[in-house]
Amino acid sequence: MIKLEALRVFVTVAESGNIKDAADAVGRTASAVSMTLKQLEDEIGGPLFQTDRKNSLTALGNLMLDLGREQIRSFDKSVSIMRAFAHSRIGSLSIASVPSVATNVLPPILQRFLETRPQVQVELFDIDSAQVRRMVESGVADIGIAGESRAGGGVEFTPLFSDRFKLLCKDNHDLCRLDRPVAWSDLNAATLIRNGASDRIEAEDYRQLSARSLITVYNVTSLVAMVKAGLGLTILPSLTMHGAHEGVAALDLADASASRQVGLVERRDVPPSPVAAAFRAFALKEIPALVAGQLGS
Amino acid sequence: MIKLEALRVFVTVAESGNIKDAADAVGRTASAVSMTLKQLEDEIGGPLFQTDRKNSLTALGNLMLDLGREQIRSFDKSVSIMRAFAHSRIGSLSIASVPSVATNVLPPILQRFLETRPQVQVELFDIDSAQVRRMVESGVADIGIAGESRAGGGVEFTPLFSDRFKLLCKDNHDLCRLDRPVAWSDLNAATLIRNGASDRIEAEDYRQLSARSLITVYNVTSLVAMVKAGLGLTILPSLTMHGAHEGVAALDLADASASRQVGLVERRDVPPSPVAAAFRAFALKEIPALVAGQLGS
DNA sequence: TTATCAATTTCAGAAGAATTGAAGTGGGCG
DNA sequence: CGCCCACTTCAATTCTTCTGAAATTGATAA
Numbered sequence A, B: 001m002i003k004l005e006a007l008r009v010f011v012t013v014a015e016s017g018n019i020k021d022a023a024d025a026v027g028r029t030a031s032a033v034s035m036t037l038k039q040l041e042d043e044i045g046g047p048l049f050q051t052d053r054k055n056s057l058t059a060l061g062n063l064m065l066d067l068g069r070e071q072i073r074s075f076d077k078s079v080s081i082m083r084a085f086a087h088s089r090i091g092s093l094s095i096a097s098v099p100s101v102a103t104n105v106l107p108p109i110l111q112r113f114l115e116t117r118p119q120v121q122v123e124l125f126d127i128d129s130a131q132v133r134r135m136v137e138s139g140v141a142d143i144g145i146a147g148e149s150r151a152g153g154g155v156e157f158t159p160l161f162s163d164r165f166k167l168l169c170k171d172n173h174d175l176c177r178l179d180r181p182v183a184w185s186d187l188n189a190a191t192l193i194r195n196g197a198s199d200r201i202e203a204e205d206y207r208q209l210s211a212r213s214l215i216t217v218y219n220v221t222s223l224v225a226m227v228k229a230g231l232g233l234t235i236l237p238s239l240t241m242h243g244a245h246e247g248v249a250a251l252d253l254a255d256a257s258a259s260r261q262v263g264l265v266e267r268r269d270v271p272p273s274p275v276a277a278a279f280r281a282f283a284l285k286e287i288p289a290l291v292a293g294q295l296g297s
Numbered sequence C: 001t002t003a004t005c006a007a008t009t010t011c012a013g014a015a016g017a018a019t020t021g022a023a024g025t026g027g028g029c030g
Numbered sequence D: 001c002g003c004c005c006a007c008t009t010c011a012a013t014t015c016t017t018c019t020g021a022a023a024t025t026g027a028t029a030a
Helices: A004-016 A019-026 A030-044 A059-086 A099-104 A106-115 A129-138 A204-212 A220-228 A274-296 B004-016 B019-026 B030-044 B059-086 B099-104 B106-115 B129-137 B204-212 B220-228 B274-296
Strands: A092-097 A121-126 A143-147 A155-170 A192-194 A233-237 A248-252 A259-267 B092-097 B121-126 B143-147 B155-170 B234-237 B248-252 B259-267
Touching: A004 A019, A004 A030, A004 A059, A019 A030, A030 B059, A059 B030, A059 B059, A092 A099, A092 A129, A092 A274, A099 A106, A099 A121, A106 A121, A106 A274, A129 A143, A129 A155, A129 A259, A143 A274, A155 A220, A155 A274, A192 A204, A192 A220, A220 A233, A220 A248, A233 A259, A259 A274, B004 B019, B004 B030, B004 B059, B019 B030, B092 B099, B092 B129, B092 B274, B099 B106, B099 B121, B106 B121, B106 B274, B129 B143, B129 B155, B129 B259, B143 B274, B155 B220, B155 B274, B220 B234, B220 B248, B259 B274
Parallel strands: A092 A121, A092 A143, A192 A233, B092 B121, B092 B143
Antiparallel strands: A143 A259, A155 A233, A155 A248, A155 A259, B143 B259, B155 B234, B155 B248, B155 B259
């Protein structure tokens, strides 16, 4: 059986023009090289060199030099692709994330992640938590970032950080003058605008307030516009409105349980690609730190 | 160092879906296959299968299956090309031959030679002996067929057959009624047309006749036309006019030394390509036999 | 959950292939 | 004509790969 290693030796000899130099180049003795060459000639079925001074090739030798070089080049390239993929230097990464994280957290995280992996292709989808889970479950996204969900399904949740809800209202609202965190009871008289995120709050007092609400707005930009226009106030995770909006105030809530758990969503039983695994580890280490810094400030 | 053989084993396992079948397929034990796989994973830097039941690949495994298959296919193809070339089943063969042989000898020879080598590409040049040597010497032709030459040069001559000269004249010429081979002295009164081939005859009697000749024609067809038109008579190797022309007669010459040696012309010190070597051996065996049959009839 | 069974892995020894250093061969140059 | 250098050959050694038995693992059924 002809081995690629034998071709490597032959090509080196053909390029050196003699066995001694080639032997040095491949780190063997001349006799080892000589035997390899002989074996190769036997297996191919003809002489590769014109004489036993290895400085001129036969027609067969020329053909084998061309083909051999090409095989070696191609094999080495394949191996380097395999290794690059295994070490997550190449590959593609599809991330599905809720908009708050996609907007406020992912940009610096991705930038640093890609600094050492300039060849990785990234796709980022910003969609709501339910769709994040759906995309991960169906395999469209390699990894998701979303709020925690009760139903397990085919996906697994790993917490990254927790994000307290805040009250969003016009900055001239009466509540702004309260010198303490806002209690649910403070909102009895207020007009509450519901949104996709706040529906997750399980406190009974909030549920009752929410049930009375007549407006629901899913898009954050629209929601803030409504609040700014004075249609009412709303409850949002603090990260969602990070970066403060003109004319609206974000007030702390007294109920410490009013928070959402944000974490990674991954497919169960399907191992991540190397890039996805690398991103997972990176996210798990960097996102909590980054968010702590952002929410603390 | 990753070996192509390891990729072969991996591809087989990936295609079988389990180690046992793959081990049977490659003719090894399951444990050998298992170890090869483990080593491959170590060298690539990641797992190839989702579990140790080898029925589902990781993303890395899929990539390696694709790349590995391609490498194996390409390597095997290269090797088969090398072998085919070494065994002269493929390759190209450039033959330079004097017209008489190209016309009367080579067609059946080449046909039989190519019967077992349908992929071999042949080029055939019919030119005079001097140019045959030149083409062989310059490497344009792999092998030549020509009359013997005194000067050695960079080429070597191997006799194939010898070919006696004959006298060509109109079939109503006086000489046709001679009931014996024609002697040089019979031609003293005749008009001789010289040609490229007959200049090789070294007999002094002929040289004198030739020196008196006023016309030289190199092309055989033209030469025959001249003779037929009655311009004179000429001396040609018998093979050259094999297949008799209407209206002209070929008469035996008394001088047995008036013959040419036809043989193979090859480059000295440059080994022939496998096809050329095969053709050389074939020609050396078959051409003398074929010519003996043709000239005998 | 535990028992069972087959596939896979691990291990140590065996077989085989490649490598080495020394001795032998042969072609080219003074 | 003989020396010299490169290559080849040879036998011993080392390294790799393989095997068969035992241990482990994971899936399936009780």
